[in-house]
Amino acid sequence: MAERYSSFAPGGTAWLLQRITAAFLVVVLAFHFFQLHFVNHAADVTWQGTQIRMQNLGYFLVMVSFLIAGTFHGVNGVYNALVNQGLSGTPKKVVLAVLTIASVALIAQGIYVALVMAGMIY
Template identity: 65%
Template sequence: MAQQYSSFQHGGTMWLLQRITAAFLIVVLAFHFFLLHFVYHADEVSFALTAGRMEQWSYYSLMVLFLITATFHGVNGVYNALINQGLSGTKRTAVKWILVVASVVVIVQGIRTANAWAGIGVF
């Protein structure tokens, strides 16, 4: 049988965070799907309705946490998949920092968008 290789150290911090974020994302995606497909139907979803939901602190904070968690989970997964494919040396370092910068840009822009929907005038 072929040997299984993973760049995650079993029991390491990144291994654990990948599993915790996966469990969180399953729950939040189920909530998101239920809310936007069963509570509100596609023809009812509007900017005003979204803004109304985002003005609630609980919904706003859940969506920001969802953004950060999904970004971390996705980028960490892509980075480790590339390492598993043999990425090493200078290319590995370059890819790591490109992914870090891209993650920061996605999170900052996501929070700016959430703030605009919530009527918060911060950054």
């Protein structure tokens, strides 16, 4: 029987953060889905309604946390999947650098959009 290999070292920081962000994302995704499909039906979601929701500090912080956790979880998962497939050496470093830069850009853009939606900047 083949041995199972995982780039996640059980008990390591990346392993722990992957599980914490997974649990967080399940809860926040349920909240997000409930909020935007049952409380506010998708057809009724407007820019003004989004601005009102984003002006609530709790909602704003949850959505920014959702963005950060989702980005980390997704990018960390993709990176580790590539490592599990045999990515190593210089290509591994290049992929890590590209994914890190893309993650920072995505989070920066997302926070900027959240700040605009909350009316904190124009």
